[in-house]
Amino acid sequence: MRRVLPPPLHQLLCPGLIAGLIAGIAPPSAQAAGSLVLMDAPPAQTSWSAGASTRSWPSAPGSRARSNDLLPALEVLTANGAFVSTDLGIGWNVVPLLADAETASTWQVGARLWPQFGRPSRVTPKGIDRLGSRVTTEAFANVQVTSWLMLQSGFSWGSGRRHDGQQFELGLTSGIPIGDDLIAVTLATTAANSAHLRSSYGIGARESLASGLPEWHPRAGMMDWSIAFSGEHKFSERWSVSGQWLNARLVGDASRSPLTTSKTQQTFSASLWYRF
Numbered sequence: 001m002r003r004v005l006p007p008p009l010h011q012l013l014c015p016g017l018i019a020g021l022i023a024g025i026a027p028p029s030a031q032a033a034g035s036l037v038l039m040d041a042p043p044a045q046t047s048w049s050a051g052a053s054t055r056s057w058p059s060a061p062g063s064r065a066r067s068n069d070l071l072p073a074l075e076v077l078t079a080n081g082a083f084v085s086t087d088l089g090i091g092w093n094v095v096p097l098l099a100d101a102e103t104a105s106t107w108q109v110g111a112r113l114w115p116q117f118g119r120p121s122r123v124t125p126k127g128i129d130r131l132g133s134r135v136t137t138e139a140f141a142n143v144q145v146t147s148w149l150m151l152q153s154g155f156s157w158g159s160g161r162r163h164d165g166q167q168f169e170l171g172l173t174s175g176i177p178i179g180d181d182l183i184a185v186t187l188a189t190t191a192a193n194s195a196h197l198r199s200s201y202g203i204g205a206r207e208s209l210a211s212g213l214p215e216w217h218p219r220a221g222m223m224d225w226s227i228a229f230s231g232e233h234k235f236s237e238r239w240s241v242s243g244q245w246l247n248a249r250l251v252g253d254a255s256r257s258p259l260t261t262s263k264t265q266q267t268f269s270a271s272l273w274y275r276f
Contacts, residue, residue, distance in 0.1 A: 008175030035114065035153045036171045036188055037088060037140045041105040042079050042096050045127070049075040053086065053271040060119035060131070060201035062216060062250060062260030071273045081110065086273070089243075090116040091138075116159050119200075127210030131199055134159050148174050152188070167223070169179040179230075186228040192254075194220045201257035218253035224265070225249055243270035 050072040059065040075085040081093035081104075091112025096104045102271035120129030145151055152171040159165030173189030197218035208215045226248035234240040248265040249255075255263045 014053075015266055023269040035138060035156060035167065035190075036169055036186065037094070037108065037112070037138075037142065037156050038152070038173065039088065039142075040184070041101075042081055042093070043077050046144070047075075047077040047272045048276040049073075049077075049274070051271055051273040053269055055269045057117075057267040058262075058265050060123045060259075061117075062254065062257060062262065062265070063123050064262040065123050068193065073273065075273070083112075088112060089138075089268075096192065098235075106144045108140065111137060111139045114138050117158075125211050125213065125259070128203065128207050129161070129213070131161060134163065134165075136165075150174075152186070160195045160199035162195065162199075164193075165199055167191070167196055168276055179231050181231060184228075184230040186230065187226075188228070189225045189246075190223045191221060192223045194218060197221075197223065197254060201254045201259055203258060207230060210218065212256045216257050216259070218257065222252045223254045238275045239276070240273045244268070 013220050028196045032078040053067070053073040055071060056068045060069045068251075071086070073086045075083070075086075075087060075163055077083055079096060084090050084191065091110055091114075092109040093108045095109050097106045099107070104110040113135055114137075115133060116136050116266070117133045121130055122132050129242050135170060136156045136198075138154050140154045142150055143150045146214070150173040152169075154169045155166070156169075157164075159167065167190055169188055169190045173184050173186040175182040176182050177183075177221050184237045201216065203211070203213050203216040205215055206215070226246055228244055228246040230244040232240055232242040244267075246267045248267075249262045250260060250265065253258065
């Protein structure tokens with residue numbers, strides 16, 4: 001199962017370069033679900049990895065169109081819980097600083113910066129306001145309750161046109177052994193406030209007149225449920241491959257929006273890694 005956890009950010013990159021890293025090569029947050037953090041216990045010492053990732057995701061919230069990219073991959077993990085990763089964004093799991101190693105192997109609590117892409121012009125209906133990309137902040141808390149079950153949660157804010165969108169996600173992750181590897185299976189659900197849903201799926205009065213589409217004013221509530229499969233295979237001590245396939249189903253007002261052309265939202269990623 002692909003881990004993640006790295007170093008004191010001020011010792012790694014200047015703030016401007018950090019922002020560029022997130023906006024330029026971090027994978028897009030799934031337009032429906034997929035913002036839960038899945039990580040292993042911190043490494044004994046700083047670990048650097050790099051490689052390449054191929055990714056596919058919905059081009060906009062509720063869109064049938066897809067975007068595909070081949071991108072560089074980077075991950076820096078440290079024993080104190082800070083991380084810089086194109087798989088997980090930039091953040092800090094604070095448990096290693098506050099508790100013993102045994103607790104740190106069971107709990108992950110912290111925050112991270114994570115990109116959330118919007119609705120680019122090429123998939124925005126005429127008359128509908130374009131939705132730009134955002135860098136959101138997410139607080140996360142995970143606990144390994146048994147050897148086979150992890151409970152996950154994430155609360156993020158900063159999405160939407162006015163940066164006032166919020167999302168809350170809950171998930172359960174278990175593992176399926178396949179030979180020496182383990183496939184993680186995650187079931188999750190996401191709720192969002194009205195600001196997030198209006199920005200992603202809403203149509204205001206002015207937009208309705210300009211586009212010919214009916215007005216749509218989503219209310220706060222459930223946005224989707226999802227299932228994801230994640231895994232990692234190590235070819236050697238230094239070479240490995242990891243990947244994830246996520247299938248989300250829009251529900252509630254998001255699923256009924258005139259902007260939604262597909263209630264099913266799938267994302268896929270596969271990365272080849274070399275650990276230095």
